[in-house]
Amino acid sequence: MLETPKNIQPQQSQANEALDLNKLKTTLKRNWLWLIILFLVINSVAYLKVRYTKNLYESSSELKLDIKNEATEFxxxxxxxxxxxxxxxxxxxxxxxxxxxxxxxxxxxxxxxxxxxxxxxxxxxxxxxxxxxxxxxxxxxxxxxxxxxxxxxxxxxxxxxxxxxxxxxxxxxxxxxxxxxxxxxxxxxxxxxxxxxxxxxxxxxxxxxxxxxxxxxxxxxxxxxxxxxxxxxxxxxxxxxxxxxxxxxxxxxxxxxxxxxxxNKQKIDWVSNELVNIEHKMEDFENYFENFTLQNKTNNLDEDLKKTVSAINRLDSQRYELTNRIVEVNTLMDGMKAGDLSISLTQLHALPPTVAKNLEQLEDLYRDQEKLKLSYNEATFAYRQRQKDIETLRAKASRQLEEQRAEWIKRLDQINQKKARLEHEFVNIPDKSTQFSKNLRFYKLYEQFYLSLMQSKSEFEITQAGSVPDYKILSPANLSYTPISPNKLMITGIGFVGSFVAMLLLVGLLYVLNNKVTSLLDIERVTSVPMLGVVPSSRQFTKNGLHVLDHPKSMVSEAIRTLRTNLDFFNINGQRKVIAVSSTVSGEGKSFIALNLGAVMALSKKKVVLLDLDMRKPKQNLPVTVEDPSKGISTVLIRKNTWQECVSTTALSNFDYIPSGPHPPNPSELLLNGEFEELLNDLKTQYDYIILDTPPVGLVTDGIMAMKRADISIYIFRANYSKKDFVLNLQRIININKFSNITTLLNALPSTGEQSYGYGYYEEPGTRPWLKKIFNT
Structure with a gap:
């Protein structure tokens, strides 16, 4: 007999990190439709992107920018x-x-x-x-x-x-x-x-x-x-x-x-504007200077001042001379009236020649008259004649002197007026000079400023003219009929490659998220509990659960026969008759295995009875017709019925079935009392093998109680259904309950792949050949 150690430790292997090809193939097989849909969706999106995206064209040009500043030449x-x-x-x-x-x-x-x-x-x-x-x-x-x-x-x-x-x-x-x-x-x-x-x-x-x-x-x-x-x-x-x-x-x-x-342009504009303003101001000054020159007949007031002083002096000399002449004329006129005429040479030279000549003649007549007084009497004709000549000439000379004096007085008035005017101009000349000098000074300043601005404007214009923009179009704008986007080939390639990447990511994600048992390796990596065998999956329909009867030549039937043979290695002394079939949760196929294992044993001429211990969930698809559902294991354990009253015969001879009976309120307590052990002892006397279909041990403790009464326990795992944590749960159950008579079985393993049950020469009805071509290796 093969026994497992008391303390079984999970085995750690490098295979944990290796790629499980069987799991990968299973993932592909279970999700191939989604992968194809993902491939089609991504490539459809790429196609729609190419089809419904407008072409975008690009026109480009190349410029060379270089600023040559040639103003330094100036x-x-x-x-x-x-x-x-x-x-x-x-x-x-x-x-x-x-x-x-x-x-x-x-x-x-x-x-x-x-x-x-x-x-x-x-x-x-x-x-x-x-x-x-x-x-x-x-x-x-x-x-x-x-x-x-x-x-x-x-x-x-x-x-x-x-x-x-x-x-x-x-x-x-x-x-x-x-x-x-x-x-x-x-x-x-x-x-x-x-x-x-x-x-x-x-x-x-x-x-x-x-x-x-x-x-x-x-x-x-x-x-x-x-x-x-x-x-x-x-x-x-x-x-x-x-x-x-x-x-x-x-x-x-x-x-x-x-x-x-x-x-530079702004500077030139400002300078030009200032030059215009200065030109206007300079024109005003020039007009002032022109008017000043026209009014004053000169533009040199210092020289005019000197000329005015000289003119005043000349006028004073003329006044003095005219005044003396008028005084002398008055003296002469008084002398003529008094008959005492004495004329000097100076007076004669100052008088007109005619007047001077008459006065000289008058003077001579006066001298001749004086001489006649010495020789003649005043009453004589000669004396009177001389007196008459003197009167005539004196009247004429007086008239001439009067006229000359009037002329000289008139000239003296003119000279006085001219002198007064010159004296007035002499007084105003300093003010005019000051204003003229001031305007002249401003004019010169504006003139210098004007010349400076003209020079600056020339420099700015030279600078502007010297800044030559040497911008060259190396490549003009080109007309391209090749769109830069969308890149149809790239988008199609990205869609194609992206679909494969997405498929790989999805497969990888599903592979990582898949915590189901997919092969024997998933069980052997965690526990060293002996493996009883593998039952492949099948799509064949069985109406009453007895697959070995409906499909005796199928791979499933042959696998169950192999299980029966392997159980002989655990029954060396021939005393082990009670076989418990359990699993972690419902749906892993323990009832199917228990039913068909019992059928195979019955076919080998062994008397077998199957006990349905899942009193919480009675079976529906049974190989027998239960006449009275109110009878079963639950009623036997409370001594309401005997097991003989509850047993039902199946379509297969030597194979009996005892249903679970009505649902009791305390299933675990019923299995703990002595009635269950007594029931097993009675059945051992009548049957070669007793198969216990226990409740799932991961949900209730009823299965543990039944496994303790069994000689051999078969723990079922279903491929692609049982979680890997269920293997750890088995290990925990073994360690806690000190089980040494447990073996495992992998159920519903896909019939393809390296880890499958190798009955390739069996023909499985209902298998689709095109799927085999896709997923078979």
Whole structure:
């Protein structure tokens, strides 16, 4: 007899870490449909991704940025020298800025987008639309939404905002009002219709267009040292991507040049404005100097001051001389009246020649008269005649002297007036000089400032002219008809490989999560309890549970016969008659094994009785017809009936069956009392083998009580049903109850694989050949 040790310890083996091929095959076999579904789903998603994703095209260009500052040739030093990194980074920020892209929008016609409605996808009709839309909008309620246009075939059309908006009818080349937007739609006669089923257009807001440009534009450096960068633009329409990128490149060159010289331009503008202001001020000063010169007949007041002093002195001399002459004339006139005329040479030279001559003659007459007084009497004719001549000449000379004195008095008044005027000018000349000098000083300052600003302006202009933007387009925007996405081959490959990876992950997950017993190794790794045998799984139908009778040539029947043979090794002395069949939980096939094992023993001419000890759950599929369900083991143990009254015969001779009977309130106590042991002793006298179909020991303790009364206990594990923890539960039961007469059996093991029960030459009815081709090794 084979016995297990008293303290059986679980065996640890490196096989714990090895791959269990049988378990793997079982996992594949049980989940092959889900794996195929997963494969189809992932590849279907990849196909739908390729089929329903619009092609994305990329147009790119390469620019070389280099700022040559040639202003140093004029002696002007540059103020800032940016490193290469900062230069390219600044240019990239400029290209991707909203300010720059706003300029691109201002010079591009992107306000209206035209689309064709396809049977699968919608395509944008760039520069090739069936109609042209112009609009005037009071509000933007209809912007950024599709406006469908349905051509009625004539000059009329129907507009609809969105899919459920209100429809509006209009005519081509006429105004149509739609939600605050006045539309003017012209038909494109050159457009050729394809297989599209409709058209719509979108009125784009500026923010939407800026967002579109920002999302689609990419600028990145290619070589920092070479000052090269790459600009790319992505769009679903390759022509549109190329056109926009060409526009960006051209505007960037001009805009970048403006930005580079913005500071100089602002300085030049400021200097130019200041020069204009200074020119106006200098013109005012020049007008002042011109007027001053015209008014004062000079522009040198110091010299004029000297001239004025000299003129005043000359006038004083003239006054003095005229005053003396007038005094002398008065003296002469008084002398003539008194008859005492004495004329000096100085007086004669001061008088006009005619007057001087008359006075000389008058003087001579006076002398002759004096001489006549000595010779003649005053009453004589000669004396009177001389007196008459003297009177005549004196009257004439007096008149002449009077006239001359009046002339000299007039000249003296003129001289006094002129002197007074010169004296007044002499007093005002210092003020005029001061104002003139002040204005002249300001004029010279403005003149110097003007010249300085002119020089600065020239320097700024030279600097601006010397900053030559040597921006070269190394590679212009290219028109590519090869989409960059979706990469159909890659997506298909990813779907195909991903499906296999997902299948492997699923199989691995199911493999790891599968804690069921799948082979003999799962039992042998944990416990060293002897293995009685293996019963393969079968799809053959048995109406009363006696498989060995219904299918005597099946693999299951042969396996049960092998179990009967193996039990002989545990019955060397021939005294072991009680066989307990148990399991951890229900459904592991212990009742099937107990019933068919008893049938095989009965077929070998042994008298066998099967006791159903599961009084908590009576059997339904029985090999016999129980005439009175109220009789059974439970009634025998309470001495209500004898076992002879409860026994039922099966369709197989020498094989009897005692049902469990009605459900008692205390099944465990019934098995503990002496009636159960007495029952077994009585049965031993009548039968060769007593098979106990016990309750599951993992649920109730009734089975343990029955196993203690048995000579041999067969512990059933069902492949792909019993958990691996059930093997540990068996080990725990053995250690606690000190069992030494337990053997194990693996039930319902799949009939294929390395660990299967090897009866390959048996033909199993109902087996599907195509599954064998898939899973058979």
């Amino acid at each position: 002696g002007i030093k540059p103020t800032v020298e940016d490193p290469n990194f900062n230069l390219l980074s600044g240019e990239i920020e400029l290209i991707e800025s909203r300010l720059f892209l706003g300029r691109v929008l201002d010079s591009s016609d992107l306000n209206v987008s035209y689309f064709s409605v396809g049977r699968v996808l919608n395509d944008e009709l760039f520069q090739n639309a069936p109609f042209l839309v112009r609009y005037k909008a009071q509000n933007e309620s209809s912007f950024n939404v599709p406006i469908h246009l349905d051509d009625s075939g004539s000059d009329e059309f129907t507009l609809q905002v969105g899919d459920e908006g209100q429809k509006t009818t209009g005519r081509y080349n006429s105004k149509v009002s739609l939600n605050g937007v006045d539309l003017y739609i012209e038909k494109n006669e050159a457009f050729r219709k394809g297989d599209e089923i409709g058209y719509f257009f979108v009125l784009n807001t500026r923010d939407a267009l800026l967002g579109y440009l920002l999302r689609s534009l990419t600028a990145e450096p290619l070589n920092y040292n070479a000052h090269t960068l790459r600009i790319s633009f992505k769009d679903n329409n390759p022509t549109k991507a190329t056109a926009i990128l060409n526009k960006i490149d051209s505007i960037y060159l001009h805009y970048s040049y403006e930005q580079k010289n913005l500071a």
